Amino acid sequence: xxxxxxxxxxxxxxxxxxxxxxxxxxxxxxxxxxxxxxxxxxxxxxxxxxxxxxxxxxxxxxxxxxxxxxxxxxxxxxxxxxxxxxxxxxxxxxxxxxxxxxxxxxxxxxxxxxxxxxxxxxxxxxxxxxxxxxxxxxxxxxxxxxxxxxxxxxxxxxxxxxxxxxxxxxxxxxxxxxxxxxxxxxxxxxxxxxxxxxxxxxxxxxxxxxxxxxxxxxxxxxxxxxxxxxxxxxxxxxxxxxxxxxxxxxxxxxxxxxxxxxxxxxxxxxxxxxxxxxxxxxxxxxxxxxxxxxx
Amino acid sequence: xxxxxxxxxxxxxxxxxxxxxxxxxxxxxxxxxxxxxxxxxxxxxxxxxxxxxxxxxxxxxxxxxxxxxxxxxxxxxxxxxxxxxxxxxxxxxxxxxxxxxxxxxxxxxxxxxxxxxxxxxxxxxxxxxxxxxxxxxxxxxxxxxxxxxxxxxxxxxxxxxxxxxxxxxxxxxxxxxxxxxxxxxxxxxxxxxxxxxxxxxxxxxxxxxxxxxxxxxxxxxxxxxxxxxxxxxxxxxxxxxxxxxxxxxxxxxxxxxxxxxxxxxxxxxxxxxxxxxxxxxxxxxxxxxxxxxxxxxxxxxxxxxxxxxxxxxxxxxxxxxxxxxxxxxxxxxxxxxxxxxxxxxxxxxxxxxxxxxxxxxxxxxxxxxxxxxxxxxxxxxxxxxxxxxxxxxxxxxxxxxxxxxxxxxxxxxxxxxxxxxxx
Numbered sequence: 035x036x037x038x039x040x041x042x043x044x045x046x047x048x049x050x051x052x053x054x055x056x057x058x059x060x061x062x063x064x065x066x067x068x069x070x071x072x073x074x075x076x077x078x079x080x081x082x083x084x085x086x087x088x089x090x091x092x093x094x095x096x097x098x099x100x101x102x103x104x105x106x107x108x109x110x111x112x113x114x115x116x117x118x119x120x121x122x123x124x125x126x127x128x129x130x131x132x133x134x135x136x137x138x139x140x141x142x143x144x145x146x147x148x149x150x151x152x153x154x155x156x157x158x159x160x161x162x163x164x165x166x167x168x169x170x171x172x173x174x175x176x177x178x179x180x181x182x183x184x185x186x187x188x189x190x191x192x193x194x195x196x197x198x199x200x201x202x203x204x205x206x207x208x209x210x211x212x213x214x215x216x217x218x219x220x221x222x223x224x225x226x227x228x229x230x231x232x233x234x235x236x237x238x239x240x241x242x243x244x245x246x247x248x249x250x251x252x253x254x255x256x257x258x259x260x261x262x263x264x265x266x267x268x269x270x271x272x273x274x275x276x277x278x279x280x281x282x283x284x285x286x287x288x289x290x291x292x293x294x295x296x297x298x299x300x301x302x303x304x305x306x307x308x309x310x311x312x313x314x315x316x317x318x319x320x321x322x323x324x325x326x327x328x329x
Numbered sequence: 330x331x332x333x334x335x336x337x338x339x340x341x342x343x344x345x346x347x348x349x350x351x352x353x354x355x356x357x358x359x360x361x362x363x364x365x366x367x368x369x370x371x372x373x374x375x376x377x378x379x380x381x382x383x384x385x386x387x388x389x390x391x392x393x394x395x396x397x398x399x400x401x402x403x404x405x406x407x408x409x410x411x412x413x414x415x416x417x418x419x420x421x422x423x424x425x426x427x428x429x430x431x432x433x434x435x436x437x438x439x440x441x442x443x444x445x446x447x448x449x450x451x452x453x454x455x456x457x458x459x460x461x462x463x464x465x466x467x468x469x470x471x472x473x474x475x476x477x478x479x480x481x482x483x484x485x486x487x488x489x490x491x492x493x494x495x496x497x498x499x500x501x502x503x504x505x506x507x508x509x510x511x512x513x514x515x516x517x518x519x520x521x522x523x524x525x526x527x528x529x530x531x532x533x534x535x536x537x538x539x540x541x542x543x544x545x546x547x548x549x550x551x552x553x554x555x556x557x558x559x560x561x562x563x564x565x566x567x568x569x570x571x572x573x574x575x576x577x578x579x580x581x582x583x584x585x586x587x588x589x590x591x592x593x594x595x596x597x598x599x600x601x602x603x604x605x606x607x608x609x610x611x612x613x614x615x616x617x618x619x620x621x622x623x624x625x626x627x628x629x630x631x632x633x634x635x636x637x638x639x640x641x642x643x644x645x646x647x648x649x650x651x652x653x654x655x656x657x658x659x660x661x662x663x664x665x666x667x668x669x670x671x672x673x674x675x676x677x678x679x680x681x682x683x684x685x686x687x688x689x690x691x692x693x694x695x696x697x698x699x700x701x702x703x704x705x706x707x708x709x710x711x712x713x714x715x716x717x718x719x720x721x722x723x724x725x726x727x728x729x730x731x732x733x734x735x736x737x738x739x740x741x742x743x744x745x746x747x748x749x750x751x752x
Contacts, residue, residue, distance in 0.1 A: 037565065040564050040568070041564055044561055045561070047560075048557065048560065144387060149393075150609075150610070150613070150657075151580075151614050152613060161592060164592065173593030173594065173595070175588070175589075245585060245589070246584070246585055248614075249581065249613075249614065255556070258555070286561070287560075290561050291561065302555060
């Protein structure tokens with residue numbers, strides 16, 4: 035039982051990391067319909083920005099703020115400069131652009147910061163001893179990740195559901211032509227979608243760095259799970275991204291524990307098998323809306 | 330004008346006849362004494378020898394690019410200060426395969442067939458180099474000092490005479506660390522963690538042989554390269570009541586395991602780890618506090634030993650020839666490879682042939698590179714240059730040596746047992 039609870043806590047913590055990155059992917063997908071493979075490398079880039087800021091002597095929270103603002107600008111700029119050029123052409127084009135972005139940010143980070151990992155956390159908010167009840171422990175590291183994830187999700191929810199700005203963002207995602215007709219600056223909303231998605235990705239990156247450390251490959255595999263989470267939850271559903279991330283985190287942990295050890299490391303296979311099963315029943319993901327086209 | 334089929338036949342026949350006569354004439358010239366020309370040795374001229382490597386300048390493990398760059402820096406230093414080796418300067422071609430095996434195949438073929446390198450040096454990565462090791466054998470290209478500790482390179486020198494290892498192979502390393510575990514924690518419970526491939530399997534083979542029946546193995550966990558962290562594996566060993574963990578993982582993975590144990594579980598279980606993770610990368614990723622007390626193996630001097638004149642010299646070399654700030658474990662390893670290659674070339678003499686280089690590389694006896702902690706010995710049946718090392722323990726973010734030099738000189742990994750260790 036202790037092990038079960040411990041694995042559950044660990045699964046939720048790593049799952050919330052996937053969830054936040056998946057949230058960024060969904061925000062971008064809703065904005066321009068691009069499945070942003072570069073999400074992880076863009077987040078990694080933001081982590082290095084935060085590291086650079088802190089190495090000039092800046093404190094952790096100011097550096098985070100600066101990083102989020104720069105990520106916002108970076109995402110918006112990418113949409114405005116690059117993604118908009120291929121908008122409305124084929125899905126294949128936007129896919130290739132996303133691949134290109136991956137290589138660009140990967141190469142840029144290597145060029146600017148070099149290949150060595152950087153010392154980045156765990157910061158005081160995330161470090162300190164664990165609190166244990168019986169055999170079950172929750173450490174400051176996991177607790178910090180959970181708290182930041184929840185706060186991020188709640189803030190985004192409020193932004194989308196309770197502000198005019200959020201309404202405009204949602205309207206743009208839903209129907210561009212109608213939005214333009216009622217006076218919403220659609221282009222600016224698309225850029226904002228990318229900016230928000232990138233900033234949320236930066237938060238995921240900073241969380242990931244607390245447990246994984248900061249190096250160019252930190253997000254390489256995290257983004258795979260985040261993409262899977264986004265697909266599982268439904269690519270256009272922010273709630274789905276969060277639920278999907280948590281499911282993947284927990285299933286991955288429990289599968290490793292409750293399958294016979296003679297099969298080796300089977301947890302990844304089980305996690306992805308669950309995704310395939312869910313998608314067989316609900317092809318648009320758990321919370322995804324089926325795409326219907328009026329002809 | 331158009332020619333009929335028959336006419337074409339005549340034209341072609343005529344041309345052939347002229348060509349035949351032409352060759353006959355040229356051969357006739359051969360009556361004069363022609364200079365005796367041996368087949369030229371690829372990559373060797375009067376004043377230069379060309380070597381090449383494949384490594385990861387980009388991609389997920391780009392951090393290891395430091396090794397090839399340090400080897401190059403050392404060769405430049407040798408060229409400038411000693412005029413090269415035996416009167417030939419060394420030219421080093423570095424190709425970037427991004428840790429992608431198919432790319433390695435293309436690039437190594439290019440190095441051998443287009444750039445005509447004399448020898449391949451320190452090809453990086455087990456999955457990548459596995460794709461080219463037999464190609465190099467078949468083409469008789471020396472494949473010196475591969476940059477991994479897989480037993481593949483050193484287990485059968487007769488089957489693969491061209492290839493040499495460079496770091497203590499993982500089985501040998503595992504036996505030394507296993508013996509340390511058996512002596513330090515007898516009667517306790519051991520947990521194993523390893524990457525689910527040859528790297529992890531070789532290490533665990535060694536650990537088991539080294540531990541023998543001194544400890545109960547109560548948990549065995551494996552992980553994939555794809556895994557983000559090793560938290561759930563550590564959770565399971567924690568629940569199994571493990572007293573000490575032996576782990577074979579990359580710095581990234583090991584960092585997550587030790588962080589999870591210390592920060593999320595308040596668990597101060599001792600970790601014994603492969604030297605692959607006992608370096609600055611792990612310190613940067615995990616932080617110096619959480620790795621405190623972890624034990625591994627060292628076979629080269631460390632970058633922090635700045636009072637040692639040879640280490641100080643290394644830092645200077647990195648600054649002067651690599652444009653870097655300071656050396657680290659990877660650049661030190663690069664210099665060790667550079668010195669090994671220099672020694673092999675020196676032994677091969679002025680009349681360089683590929684066979685001669687292999688003979689030279691397998692006849693090294695009691696060679697101490699400037700930063701080595703033990704002697705390098707090779708023979709036709711032993712292509713494993715370094716066999717042994719010192720135990721090291723993390724203190725304040727540095728792995729510090731303790732105990733005596735442990736070696737298993739000349740024993741192949743297949744038969745090696747704990748009895749082969751000598752101090």
